[in-house]
Amino acid sequence: MSQSIKLEVVTPERPVFSAEVAEVQFPTAARGYYGILPGHTPLMTEVGDGLLYYVQDGQKHWLTVFGGFAEVGPDRVTILARESETVEMIDLERAEASRQRALKLLKEAQTEHDLATAQAKLDASLIRLQAAGHPAGHGF
Amino acid sequence: MAGLQDIRRRIRSVKNTQQVTKAMKMISAVKLRKSQERLVALRPYAGKMMDVVRRVVGRIGGDAEIQPGSAAQAFLAPREEKRIRVVLVASDKGLCGGFNANVLKAATAFVEQTSSEIVHLDVVGKRAAEWARKRKLNAAREYLNVPITGFQHVVTEISEGAAAQYHAGEIDALYVIYNYFNSPVAQTPTVFKVFPMELDRRAEGRDAIEVSHLLEPDPNAVLETLLPRFVETELLRNLLESSASEHGARMAAMDKASNNAGEMIAKLTLTMNKIRQASITNQIIEIVSGANA
Numbered sequence: 001m002s003q004s005i006k007l008e009v010v011t012p013e014r015p016v017f018s019a020e021v022a023e024v025q026f027p028t029a030a031r032g033y034y035g036i037l038p039g040h041t042p043l044m045t046e047v048g049d050g051l052l053y054y055v056q057d058g059q060k061h062w063l064t065v066f067g068g069f070a071e072v073g074p075d076r077v078t079i080l081a082r083e084s085e086t087v088e089m090i091d092l093e094r095a096e097a098s099r100q101r102a103l104k105l106l107k108e109a110q111t112e113h114d115l116a117t118a119q120a121k122l123d124a125s126l127i128r129l130q131a132a133g134h135p136a137g138h139g140f
Numbered sequence: 141m142a143g144l145q146d147i148r149r150r151i152r153s154v155k156n157t158q159q160v161t162k163a164m165k166m167i168s169a170v171k172l173r174k175s176q177e178r179l180v181a182l183r184p185y186a187g188k189m190m191d192v193v194r195r196v197v198g199r200i201g202g203d204a205e206i207q208p209g210s211a212a213q214a215f216l217a218p219r220e221e222k223r224i225r226v227v228l229v230a231s232d233k234g235l236c237g238g239f240n241a242n243v244l245k246a247a248t249a250f251v252e253q254t255s256s257e258i259v260h261l262d263v264v265g266k267r268a269a270e271w272a273r274k275r276k277l278n279a280a281r282e283y284l285n286v287p288i289t290g291f292q293h294v295v296t297e298i299s300e301g302a303a304a305q306y307h308a309g310e311i312d313a314l315y316v317i318y319n320y321f322n323s324p325v326a327q328t329p330t331v332f333k334v335f336p337m338e339l340d341r342r343a344e345g346r347d348a349i350e351v352s353h354l355l356e357p358d359p360n361a362v363l364e365t366l367l368p369r370f371v372e373t374e375l376l377r378n379l380l381e382s383s384a385s386e387h388g389a390r391m392a393a394m395d396k397a398s399n400n401a402g403e404m405i406a407k408l409t410l411t412m413n414k415i416r417q418a419s420i421t422n423q424i425i426e427i428v429s430g431a432n433a
Contacts, residue, residue, distance in 0.1 A: 010185040012373070030357045044196045045356040046365060069366055071192045071353070080189055 005038050006076040007054050009063060009084050016084045017063060023055040024077050026070055034070070036077055043072040047079060049123060051131055062087055062131045066124065090132045099125035144419070147412045151405055158401035164235065165394035172324060172387035175288060179321060179380040186377045193370050196353045197337065197363070219336075225260040225302055225311045226250075227375070229318035229382040230268035232285050236390035239319060239327060240267040243382075246329035247271065247317045259311060262298055264379065288383055295375040303368060306335070314371075321381045324388035334374050335367075 007024050009017040025035040027050030034045070047070050052063045067082035102122035109115040228247050230240045244267070251258065263269045264283045272279045283294050305311045314334040319327040355362040 008188065010188050012182050012185050012376075014181045015184045028356070042353040043356060044192070044353045044362055044366075046362060069192065069362075069369070071196065073195075078188055078192060080185060080192065 003038055004075070005036065007079075008076070009052075009065070009079040009081060011068075011081050011084050013083075016081070017086060019056065021054040021056045024052065025054075026052040026065060026077075026079065028070075029067070034072075036072055039074050040072050042074070043070075045070055047081060050127055052079070064090070064127050064131045066127075085128070085131070087131055090128050092129070092132050095125050095128040095132065099129065144412065144415050147408055147415065151408045151412065154401050154404050154408065158398055158405070161394045161397040161401060165391055165398060168387045168391040168394060172384060172391055175380060175384035175387055176321070176324070178288065179377070179384045182373075182377055182380060186373050189370055189373050193337070193366065196355070196366075219312045221256045221312045223259040223311050224254070224256045224313045224315060225262070225305060226258050227262045227264065227298060227314070227316045227378075228268045228272070229316065229379060230263075230265040230271070231382075231386040232266040234267070235393060236386055237393035239386055239389035242327070243317060243319050243329045244268070244271045246331060248275070250315075250317060250331050251275070251277070256312070260305065264294065264382070288380075291376055291379045291383075295372050295379065299368060299371045299375055303371070316375065316378045318378045318382040319385035321384040321388065325392045327385035327389060332374075332378065334371055
């Protein structure tokens with residue numbers, strides 16, 4: 001059996017990541033996180049918003065993922081994300097500005113819908129900040 | 141023999157034309173780059189999506205609990221194709237070589253050989269709309285002058301409409317006829333069936349073990365969201381392929397036109413110089429013979 005997993009993360013805008021890794025964990029839309037090791041049974045699920053990590057050469061690395069699908073096979077994990085970034089791609093200033101804006105919107109929100117959009121924005125910016133604030137190897 | 145003045149006038153006119161074709165070539169090059177960038181970025185995603193759908197859906201046996209009438213059924217249980225919906229993608233503007241002619245020829249061939257009834261036709265681009273009118277095919281919807289940023293909207297409208305029609309039993313399949321982008325100078329007119337998918341149910345993929353995928357949290361929920369996404373992605377890719385092909389074809393056509401104009405200018409200049417020299421020689425002979433007299 002293969003000792004590594006080929007992790008591929010692609011979005012409609014660009015291929016984000018592709019490499020052999022030892023372990024992957026990603027957020028799902030419905031059931032918390034899935035941790036995948038080589039030899040996993042074939043699986044297909046919806047991806048949620050949050051942080052994905054993979055282990056390469058004994059080190060943890062982080063990616064953000066926002067929605068999409070994951071397909072798992074014994075020696076591969078394919079993530080078809082709506083959006084995804086590596087830590088290097090994240091614009092810290094933009095994420096911080098977006099967080100401030102979201103907080104403001106959250107206070108001013110009148111309707112249920114406004115509230116939900118503001119909350120989603122806040123969550124997205126927090127995920128990005130968290131990813132950038134936890135450089136490879138540190139973990140939570 | 142044409143006079144000197146006439147030839148000068150012609151050279152000027154050809155030069156003007158060459159300027160226009162050169163400018164058009166450069167504009168097309170810029171537009172090509174834009175379309176091509178988006179296409180190249182989307183292709184890996186679309187390709188992976190196709191792989192995943194083929195693997196996952198192809199392995200779901202008859203034993204899977206797929207709700208009848210669900211989106212998943214469109215892929216799993218193709219019906220006899222009696223009525224189909226077709227999307228024809230061409231361009232709004234001409235001057236792009238064989239781009240429109242080729243895809244319309246493919247469309248004509250498809251319409252003539254298909255045994256199914258085309259109950260719904262969408263056309264993208266003015267050339268496609270004109271073709272449909274000429275052939276007395278009533279296009280249900282004409283998408284004209286859609287910018288690249290408007291593709292997503294078109295795609296959503298078509299995919300949602302087609303899915304609803306499939307559920308209602310109004311159509312049995314969705315086809316797209318478009319130009320596939322091989323390279324900036326090569327396009328292939330392509331007839332593509334978006335759904336139901338033609339699945340190869342025999343051993344597919346590289347996996348040795350033939351196991352159905354677990355679909356979490358539940359198969360219907362996953363397929364219900366995955367399949368519309370797949371259709372949208374494929375349609376978007378088709379539109380981008382066509383857009384990149386169009387600009388590539390126009391760039392090539394305009395490059396050729398500029399070169400031809402250059403050749404013509406060279407020929408005309410040669411003729412002009414000959415005439416000028418002949419007249420100078422004539423004048424010298426006249427002067428010499430006048431002095432001799």
